[in-house]
Amino acid sequence: MSLAPARTAEIDAWLGEARAWADRELDRLLPPPGAEPRRVHEALRYAVFGGGKRLRPAIVRLVGAHFGGTEREAALCAAAVECVHTYSLVHDDLPCMDDDDLRRGRPTVHRVFGEAVAVLAGDALLTHAFALVARTGPLAGELVGVMAEAAGAAGMVGGQDLDLEATRGADHVADATEVARIHELKTATLIAASAEMGAIAARARASERIAAQRYGLALGRCFQAVDDILDVTGDAATLGKTPGKDEAAGKATLVAALGLDGAKKRAKELAAEARAAAEGLGAVKGDLAYDLVTHLLQRRA
Amino acid sequence: MSLAPARTAEIDAWLGEARAWADRELDRLLPPPGAEPRRVHEALRYAVFGGGKRLRPAIVRLVGAHFGGTEREAALCAAAVECVHTYSLVHDDLPCMDDDDLRRGRPTVHRVFGEAVAVLAGDALLTHAFALVARTGPLAGELVGVMAEAAGAAGMVGGQDLDLEATRGADHVADATEVARIHELKTATLIAASAEMGAIAARARASERIAAQRYGLALGRCFQAVDDILDVTGDAATLGKTPGKDEAAGKATLVAALGLDGAKKRAKELAAEARAAAEGLGAVKGDLAYDLVTHLLQRRA
Numbered sequence: 001m002s003l004a005p006a007r008t009a010e011i012d013a014w015l016g017e018a019r020a021w022a023d024r025e026l027d028r029l030l031p032p033p034g035a036e037p038r039r040v041h042e043a044l045r046y047a048v049f050g051g052g053k054r055l056r057p058a059i060v061r062l063v064g065a066h067f068g069g070t071e072r073e074a075a076l077c078a079a080a081v082e083c084v085h086t087y088s089l090v091h092d093d094l095p096c097m098d099d100d101d102l103r104r105g106r107p108t109v110h111r112v113f114g115e116a117v118a119v120l121a122g123d124a125l126l127t128h129a130f131a132l133v134a135r136t137g138p139l140a141g142e143l144v145g146v147m148a149e150a151a152g153a154a155g156m157v158g159g160q161d162l163d164l165e166a167t168r169g170a171d172h173v174a175d176a177t178e179v180a181r182i183h184e185l186k187t188a189t190l191i192a193a194s195a196e197m198g199a200i201a202a203r204a205r206a207s208e209r210i211a212a213q214r215y216g217l218a219l220g221r222c223f224q225a226v227d228d229i230l231d232v233t234g235d236a237a238t239l240g241k242t243p244g245k246d247e248a249a250g251k252a253t254l255v256a257a258l259g260l261d262g263a264k265k266r267a268k269e270l271a272a273e274a275r276a277a278a279e280g281l282g283a284v285k286g287d288l289a290y291d292l293v294t295h296l297l298q299r300r301a
Numbered sequence: 302m303s304l305a306p307a308r309t310a311e312i313d314a315w316l317g318e319a320r321a322w323a324d325r326e327l328d329r330l331l332p333p334p335g336a337e338p339r340r341v342h343e344a345l346r347y348a349v350f351g352g353g354k355r356l357r358p359a360i361v362r363l364v365g366a367h368f369g370g371t372e373r374e375a376a377l378c379a380a381a382v383e384c385v386h387t388y389s390l391v392h393d394d395l396p397c398m399d400d401d402d403l404r405r406g407r408p409t410v411h412r413v414f415g416e417a418v419a420v421l422a423g424d425a426l427l428t429h430a431f432a433l434v435a436r437t438g439p440l441a442g443e444l445v446g447v448m449a450e451a452a453g454a455a456g457m458v459g460g461q462d463l464d465l466e467a468t469r470g471a472d473h474v475a476d477a478t479e480v481a482r483i484h485e486l487k488t489a490t491l492i493a494a495s496a497e498m499g500a501i502a503a504r505a506r507a508s509e510r511i512a513a514q515r516y517g518l519a520l521g522r523c524f525q526a527v528d529d530i531l532d533v534t535g536d537a538a539t540l541g542k543t544p545g546k547d548e549a550a551g552k553a554t555l556v557a558a559l560g561l562d563g564a565k566k567r568a569k570e571l572a573a574e575a576r577a578a579a580e581g582l583g584a585v586k587g588d589l590a591y592d593l594v595t596h597l598l599q600r601r602a
Contacts, residue, residue: 037458037463041454091420096415096420117462119395124458126427130449135446144441148428151428152425158338160421161421
């Protein structure tokens with residue numbers, strides 16, 4: 001299954017527009033440049049405006065629009081989930097964690113601003129994410145609960161812990177089940193939360209919220225599987241990072257667990273599951289939620 | 302101004318009861334021991350159950366009771382503010398920050414569990430704090446907003462940044478204004494938020510919420526001034542840490558800025574301001590909110 005070139009261009013355009021929207025909203029909803037404490041805010045904006053795809057905001061927007069939600073609440077949630085995503089990158093890059101010097105082709109936050117400011121900028125971003133969701137008023141309780149569940153020990157924090165454990169066991173190669181668990185916790189839970197928050201912000205029914213959450217989870221799994229494959233097959237220019245980096249670092253990846261062909265096969269299976277989940281949302285071939293899965297499977301960066 | 306011995310004993314008993322209540326609620330509201338990810342949760346519980354005074358939960362409870370709030374919502378807020386407080390201690394103790402080996406007489410979290418787990422446990426605690434407040438339902442938006450404001454870059458994160466700057470300037474002694482600003486951001490804002498959250502959880506009116514916030518801020522300033530004095534005058538056994546530690550580390554303290562006598566004079570002035578703020582809450586001499594100020598001024602540990 002593949003997309004016609006015209007459809008690929010349409011989805012690219014939609015993703016580009018969603019990214020520009022997310023960038024504008026983030027700029028508006030983060031403390032202004034120059035705000036005190038100056039170096040923390042500099043570091044925070046350096047991290048946020050570092051060329052991310054804004055996939056999570058795009059998913060909030062897609063699901064929000066699907067259920068007829070308002071732009072204002074979607075924007076708050078979209079900025080919030082991107083803050084959570086960015087905080088996790090800043091903390092994961094720290095010397096005591098993954099010890100990464102480069103992120104999207106630029107020096108990581110602690111390389112530019114020092115470790116103390118990197119820890120503080122991450123803390124500030126995580127906190128600001130909740131401050132933004134708090135502004136949704138009567139929906140805040142549910143939205144904060146969903147986002148906190150995805151970010152916390154049962155979600156992203158737990159995923160990073162598993163990832164560190166798997167990477168440090170030098171003579172241990174994580175199997176496909178372990179890798180799937182790490183992918184789910186580190187990446188897919190926040191994408192699932194993004195979809196669910198889009199649905200909640202649009203006052204979707206409980207059954208629709210569950211369908212949105214399932215769609216985000218399946219899409220997130222597929223997205224991360226493709227990420228692992230691109231680490232091996234991508235080229236530095238389009239990828240913005242050195243290919244083979246995960247492999248060299250002994251990271252727990254789907255390619256390490258299943259080989260490249262096995263990982264490609266698995267990514268296709270995950271894409272099929274994500275398309276089925278899109279159907280659970282009421283989307284069919286030709287609808288954005290459905291075609292986006294194929295688009296993400298085919299991506300080159 | 303000092304308290305009669307019988308009144309001191311009464312307030313001690315009340316604080317002891319509030320501490321026991323906070324400990325019970327925290328035990329109930331944190332993930333159970335043994336929950337996955339196991340080492341993050343071990344570190345998290347090690348940090349939380351390390352012998353804290355539970356002053357912030359006590360303030361939530363005091364103000365909540367003052368405005369006739371329910372125990373359930375006060376408990377969620379009390380546990381949440383203690384999680385925020387504990388997260389800040391875990392991150393502030395990190396080698397890249399204050400590099401502390403001991404906290405309340407025990408090895409710090411990163412000394413026991415390693416730096417990566419300490420960062421993650423702090424992140425998990427901060428996130429869990431918001432998850433708890435989310436459970437207050439229709440009040441969650443306001444409560445999360447108040448807590449996030451106190452914890453974020455305009456509050457505790459900003460205070461830690463200022464503190465690091467002031468401590469690192471080796472030939473610079475922070476003056477009383479700088480120290481007051483650090484105290485306000487690092488300590489008093491979360492105590493102010495605790496008081497305000499107690500008032501919000503009790504559905505207090507806007508003017509009452511402001512009075513509660515002012516009381517917490519003044520009490521927090523006075524509390525931190527006394528902390529700086531005790532670092533010099535306290536003895537190791539009652540204090541649970543080595544006296545003179547702040548001084549040796551070149552920390553920005555009120556004693557470094559004003560001398561011991563000047564700091565004592567300032568603490569008394571701050572206590573007078575806190576009593577005036579207690580009156581703003583409708584409390585007079587003989588009421589807990591009022592007498593607590595004098596009690597905290599007289600404390601020895």
